[in-house]
Amino acid sequence: MRSFIHLFAASTLLVSAESTVALAQNLGQTDILKLAIGSGNQLSELRQADATVNQLSRNGELRQERPITEDPRLPGRTHERLSQYYDGVPIFGAEVTRQTENGMTVSVFGTLHTSINLDTTPVLSPELAAQTIERLAEQPPGSATRSRLVVLPIQSQGDDYRLAYESRIFTGTKLMIYFIDAITGDIAWAFDDLKTQQPALPCEQCAIGQGIGVQADPKKISVTMVGGNFLAYDQLRPADIYTFDMQGDSARTMAVVAGAVPLFDADLATDTDNRWIDGPSVDAHVGMGWTYDYLYQRFGRQSLNNLNVRLIGLVHPINRDVALTTTPELLSLLHLNAFYCGLCGPDGVGLTVFGEGLPPHLRANGQRVNFLAGSLDIVAHELAHGVTDFTSSLLYMDESGALNEAFSDIIAIGVEHYAEPLWQKGVGSADYVIGEDSFVPGGLRSLKTPSLFGDPDHYSLRFLGKDDNGGVHTNALIAGHAYYLAIEGGTNRVSGITVTGVGPENREQIEQVFYRAFTLLMTRDSNFEAARAATIQAARDLYGTNSQAEQAIVQAWTAVGVN
Amino acid sequence: MKPGKRETSCRRSRATLALGLMCLLGLLGRDVAAEPDPKPDTINARVNFGWRPTSRNFGGTNAFQVWEEQGSFHSDYEISGGGVTDAGLEMSFWKSLGVGLDISSYKSVNSAKIASRIPHPFFFDLPRSSNGTALGLTRQELGMHLHASWTLQPINWLELSLSGGPSLINARQDLVSTVEHTETGFPFDSVQFSGYSTTTQSETTLGWNTAVDVRAFVLQSMSNRFLQRLGVGLLLRYMRGSVSLAIANTPVEVDLGGLQVTSGIRFRF
Numbered sequence: 001m002r003s004f005i006h007l008f009a010a011s012t013l014l015v016s017a018e019s020t021v022a023l024a025q026n027l028g029q030t031d032i033l034k035l036a037i038g039s040g041n042q043l044s045e046l047r048q049a050d051a052t053v054n055q056l057s058r059n060g061e062l063r064q065e066r067p068i069t070e071d072p073r074l075p076g077r078t079h080e081r082l083s084q085y086y087d088g089v090p091i092f093g094a095e096v097t098r099q100t101e102n103g104m105t106v107s108v109f110g111t112l113h114t115s116i117n118l119d120t121t122p123v124l125s126p127e128l129a130a131q132t133i134e135r136l137a138e139q140p141p142g143s144a145t146r147s148r149l150v151v152l153p154i155q156s157q158g159d160d161y162r163l164a165y166e167s168r169i170f171t172g173t174k175l176m177i178y179f180i181d182a183i184t185g186d187i188a189w190a191f192d193d194l195k196t197q198q199p200a201l202p203c204e205q206c207a208i209g210q211g212i213g214v215q216a217d218p219k220k221i222s223v224t225m226v227g228g229n230f231l232a233y234d235q236l237r238p239a240d241i242y243t244f245d246m247q248g249d250s251a252r253t254m255a256v257v258a259g260a261v262p263l264f265d266a267d268l269a270t271d272t273d274n275r276w277i278d279g280p281s282v283d284a285h286v287g288m289g290w291t292y293d294y295l296y297q298r299f300g301r302q303s304l305n306n307l308n309v310r311l312i313g314l315v316h317p318i319n320r321d322v323a324l325t326t327t328p329e330l331l332s333l334l335h336l337n338a339f340y341c342g343l344c345g346p347d348g349v350g351l352t353v354f355g356e357g358l359p360p361h362l363r364a365n366g367q368r369v370n371f372l373a374g375s376l377d378i379v380a381h382e383l384a385h386g387v388t389d390f391t392s393s394l395l396y397m398d399e400s401g402a403l404n405e406a407f408s409d410i411i412a413i414g415v416e417h418y419a420e421p422l423w424q425k426g427v428g429s430a431d432y433v434i435g436e437d438s439f440v441p442g443g444l445r446s447l448k449t450p451s452l453f454g455d456p457d458h459y460s461l462r463f464l465g466k467d468d469n470g471g472v473h474t475n476a477l478i479a480g481h482a483y484y485l486a487i488e489g490g491t492n493r494v495s496g497i498t499v500t501g502v503g504p505e506n507r508e509q510i511e512q513v514f515y516r517a518f519t520l521l522m523t524r525d526s527n528f529e530a531a532r533a534a535t536i537q538a539a540r541d542l543y544g545t546n547s548q549a550e551q552a553i554v555q556a557w558t559a560v561g562v563n
Numbered sequence: 564m565k566p567g568k569r570e571t572s573c574r575r576s577r578a579t580l581a582l583g584l585m586c587l588l589g590l591l592g593r594d595v596a597a598e599p600d601p602k603p604d605t606i607n608a609r610v611n612f613g614w615r616p617t618s619r620n621f622g623g624t625n626a627f628q629v630w631e632e633q634g635s636f637h638s639d640y641e642i643s644g645g646g647v648t649d650a651g652l653e654m655s656f657w658k659s660l661g662v663g664l665d666i667s668s669y670k671s672v673n674s675a676k677i678a679s680r681i682p683h684p685f686f687f688d689l690p691r692s693s694n695g696t697a698l699g700l701t702r703q704e705l706g707m708h709l710h711a712s713w714t715l716q717p718i719n720w721l722e723l724s725l726s727g728g729p730s731l732i733n734a735r736q737d738l739v740s741t742v743e744h745t746e747t748g749f750p751f752d753s754v755q756f757s758g759y760s761t762t763t764q765s766e767t768t769l770g771w772n773t774a775v776d777v778r779a780f781v782l783q784s785m786s787n788r789f790l791q792r793l794g795v796g797l798l799l800r801y802m803r804g805s806v807s808l809a810i811a812n813t814p815v816e817v818d819l820g821g822l823q824v825t826s827g828i829r830f831r832f
Binding site for chain 2: 210220293422
């Protein structure tokens with residue numbers, strides 16, 4: 001190992017400035033360099049990738065926009081995340097993660113663009129771009145976030161690049177990300193970034209109450225006592241957790257989500273005797289706390305951003321009884337869904353809305369839909385989107401979007417399995433089905449048997465259409481099923497390949513592997529192939545080459561057709 | 564009874580302290596049978612100071628409600644030896660027989676080991692444990708011992724009194740009533756024992772006592788009448804009783820008494 005490091009260190013100094021092109025040629029790629037290089041690759045490839053990153057960093061083409069972080073589990077290792085710039089303008093989705101150990105590079109993942117030829121002088125002003133976005137979204141002036149000039153790769157057109165302004169705007173039912181061509185003023189690209197569920201004591205006012213969840217299960221609830229009333233405001237965890245009761249006022253809900261209306265203490269879910277009986281308030285509040293606990297206890301993560309950003313949940317976003325008369329958009333968003341919105345909320349750092357479900361006599365797809373907050377896995381799933389937003393920022397489209405969804409499912413399953421034996425009461429039964437406590441009978445998705453819900457369990461069956469941002473909820477099951485197989489083992493229905501899982505008793509290994517890959521190694525536009533490489537690298541980092549975990553990961557991805 | 568039979572009887576019964584004492588008395592009785600009995604109507608007064616070496620243990624569990632769940636702490640009290648003060652009168656009324664009344668006071672300052680189970684603020688059935696010690700817990704026993712006695716005088720200046728009878732014992736015991744803990748903060752995996760409060764319970768019970776008092780009046784040949792009556796003595800008393808103390812409304816049987824070894828002055832008149 002020592003000789004390897006010395007050899008490696010010496011060699012990096014000899015790499016020429018043309019290393020990017022050389023590396024691209026070595027990897028058989030030309031215009032777009034997809035890096036997924038770790039300890040499984042040839043040493044020369046790792047050297048070249050490292051030299052490329054160094055060279056581009058010196059040129060100012062790669063810039064560090066987040067501080068280098070210490071590895072939470074492996075002493076001596078650090079992680080840096082670098083964004084690529086072209087002529088001083090960031091290239092959307094082009095970034096690299098580099099893992100080092102005592103200064104020596106261990107892995108490099110990400111995407112680099114090597115043949116951009118673009119004039120970066122915009123014709124349009126940022127203000128005009130924002131006005132265009134607000135007009136397109138039919139929103140009042142000032143609704144759009146500040147426009148950012150980017151180089152936008154147009155994937156469908158090969159090596160085409162556009163100079164564009166990127167801005168986000170909440171339309172009331174969608175969190176749209178618009179890219180306005182900075183030369184022509186046309187829409188270059190747009191997509192919905194709303195992450196939905198389916199298509200002694202430290203403070204004097206802190207109090208612990210008891211609540212009854214949606215499933216009539218008892219739970220302890222951490223609240224705050226103010227003036228004889230108890231508010232759903234948890235101050236006992238390092239991150240403040242708020243649960244607001246929107247009392248069925250959908251207009252106000254959407255205004256709050258859009259940041260147009262502030263939230264007040266009076267909006268917090270309240271109880272007079274600390275014996276909480278409103279199930280959705282109880283489950284949302286407690287579920288957010290448990291998800292925080294899981295992230296902290298399992299991964300040492302402190303809330304979504306690892307800096308203890310506060311968590312906000314909204315319950316009763318709409319009146320259940322208007323399900324038959326409301327608009328299809330609101331029915332989908334506020335009755336049948338839960339969603340995390342990263343830029344939403346009164347301070348613009350995210351909130352989660354838990355759908356109201358349907359009145360008992362109504363069905364959706366043959367299922368009764370109860371309050372979505374009543375499913376711990378749904379609560380955890382939504383918050384996990386926040387973790388993704390603050391780490392890999394996996395683009396919520398196509399394969400990266402599917403991986404975004406998959407990671408949320410994986411965290412959701414992890415929370416349930418972690419909680420069941422440890423916390424017992426109120427947790428419910430741990431399984432590999434998402435949303436079974438709200439969507440009765442059955443649930444929404446099965447990581448064990450994706451085909452039960454018509455989802456693909458093999459890469460060859462992936463959805464290739466445009467709906468659902470390119471099938472993010474559907475194709476997520478390819479990765480989710482790989483996760484299941486890596487733990488439990490089994491035979492993939494399509495490939496017939498049998499996987500030897502690490503076993504339920506070692507599930508933490510696979511959880512750690514996926515968490516590491518998705519939060520430290522993967523980048524915004526990582527695809528399934530990159531996810532495979534990143535998880536294999538993570539398994540080697542954590543458990544060693546040819547470890548049981550690595551073998552399970554390799555077999556699982558192969559079984560689901562991701563090679 | 565012949566001496567040989569007495570010795571055989573002694574060997575058989577030395578397993579128990581009480582019968583051993585009887586043997587001793589029997590042997591002494593053999594040797595001193597020829598000596599004169601103490602004078603009837605003699606009153607012996609005694610004042611003693613000494614020590615009670617006996618240690619006793621008891622424990623109990625308190626339950627309480629915290630974080631929407633039942634928590635508890637178990638206190639193990641170790642009652643150590645302590646100082647004893649004793650005073651009494653004994654009057655012979657017929658030959659060697661007499662009656663007497665003694666009052667004894669015992670006091671010790673003790674500790675209790677406390678083991679707590681504190682519920683988790685967020686989760687049911689996930690208690691944290693802590694350990695602590697409560698100090699300065701006082702046990703007092705005030706005994707009033709009524710007894711019948713049998714007094715021997717093996718030699719002129721030495722008396723030996725054997726006695727036994729009922730005791731009225733009042734016990735006062737400091738008990739830990741509540742414990743205090745400090746939450747160490749998120750993730751609330753542990754708590755720190757930070758304090759306690761106590762209450763004092765007092766109960767009276769009827770027990771029994773048996774004693775041997777050895778009195779020496781070595782100055783009786785002196786001309787001073789006061790000094791003639793003054794002596795020294797050694798009192799071995801074993802008393803026993805039990806009271807029921809309420810720990811968290813649950814009665815706990817607590818043993819009282821034990822062997823007391825005291826010595827002091829004697830005065831007869």
